[in-house]
Amino acid sequence: MAQKQHIPQLQRSVEYRSRFRQLLRSAHKGPRGLRGASWTGMIDVVFNLLIFFVVITTASQREGFLPGDLPAQAWNQTSTDVPALPIRVSIYAGNSFDDCQLELVGSERSPDTFRQLYEILSDMHVSGSGLYEADNPVVLSLGAGVSVDQMVNTYNAVVLAGFTNIQFVRSR
Amino acid sequence: MRGHFRRGPPRSLLINLTPMIDVVFLLLIFFVLIAQFSSRQRAQVQLPRPQPSAAKYLYSSDVLTITVICDQQGTLSAYQIEGREIGPEQIDVLAHALAVRYKANPQVEVNLRADRRADGKVIEALMAACARTGIRHVNLVAAMPQE
Numbered sequence: 001m002a003q004k005q006h007i008p009q010l011q012r013s014v015e016y017r018s019r020f021r022q023l024l025r026s027a028h029k030g031p032r033g034l035r036g037a038s039w040t041g042m043i044d045v046v047f048n049l050l051i052f053f054v055v056i057t058t059a060s061q062r063e064g065f066l067p068g069d070l071p072a073q074a075w076n077q078t079s080t081d082v083p084a085l086p087i088r089v090s091i092y093a094g095n096s097f098d099d100c101q102l103e104l105v106g107s108e109r110s111p112d113t114f115r116q117l118y119e120i121l122s123d124m125h126v127s128g129s130g131l132y133e134a135d136n137p138v139v140l141s142l143g144a145g146v147s148v149d150q151m152v153n154t155y156n157a158v159v160l161a162g163f164t165n166i167q168f169v170r171s172r
Numbered sequence: 173m174r175g176h177f178r179r180g181p182p183r184s185l186l187i188n189l190t191p192m193i194d195v196v197f198l199l200l201i202f203f204v205l206i207a208q209f210s211s212r213q214r215a216q217v218q219l220p221r222p223q224p225s226a227a228k229y230l231y232s233s234d235v236l237t238i239t240v241i242c243d244q245q246g247t248l249s250a251y252q253i254e255g256r257e258i259g260p261e262q263i264d265v266l267a268h269a270l271a272v273r274y275k276a277n278p279q280v281e282v283n284l285r286a287d288r289r290a291d292g293k294v295i296e297a298l299m300a301a302c303a304r305t306g307i308r309h310v311n312l313v314a315a316m317p318q319e
Contacts, residue, residue, distance in 0.1 A: 063285070064227025
């Protein structure tokens with residue numbers, strides 16, 4: 001009788017053991033959806049992305065170009081005539097490096113900053129209800145001691161306003 | 173013996189994209205690094221930073237970059253051309269280099285990378301040197317605004 005009682009208990013324990021093994025196996029493999037995913041490959045891609053963004057963010061300052069065309073044959077001449085109706089912008093160096101004075105010859109408005117210069121020139125351009133065409137000459141007259149920064153900022157304002165024919169003159 | 177040549181179960185025909193993505197990213201990083209190293213050869217200067225800026229990217233097959241290096245006070249200390257530094261008094265060496273490049277390709281473009289503290293007359297002198305040689309396309313280099 002005692003042996004007969006033990007048999008179902010034994011069967012149950014065998015059943016439990018096989019279920020436990022199945023559970024272990026399924027835990028090892030992960031859920032059904034992730035069974036095919038390769039963790040190694042994913043880690044590779046994640047690291048590559050990480051390196052990519054590190055390289056991109058440590059990139060040096062980006063540089064852009066303000067295009068310009070020099071007049072042909074003009075430098076062989078002793079002097080060049082200033083065009084008949086140019087827009088003339090004069091830049092004078094101030095007391096400090098950042099300080100400079102801008103003057104727009106022939107205009108009622110006088111710019112204090114490079115942004116104001118750009119706004120005034122934009123209004124003078126045909127696209128801004130002005131009278132000046134894009135190829136109308138703009139003469140930049142540089143005073144003594146004007147820095148590259150001031151020169152490039154002025155040039156930038158003129159280009160931004162839409163003018164393409166820009167010339168430099170050094171005031172004497 | 174016959175058992176050794178028995179065919180196994182048919183292999184999956186799915187393409188594993190992971191190594192391809194890896195390789196693409198590695199190539200991308202490689203080229204970004206190469207581009208950075210080539211720009212590192214140029215002297216580091218404080219470029220003008222106009223805002224708003226009209227500066228844009230320009231592509232040209234033949235470009236000669238002249239870098240104007242100056243000290244803290246804005247005094248010109250050297251020019252750098254094709255990775256070679258030359259003194260401020262050696263403008264004839266610079267003119268010779270310009271002439272050689274112009275002879276090789278009359279459509280050559282010159283990029284002027286000048287320190288923002290330098291005197292503007294340096295740029296004028298360089299433009300005059302370019303014009304005397306016959307070079308017509310001269311670009312001023314400015315820092316692009318950070319996005």
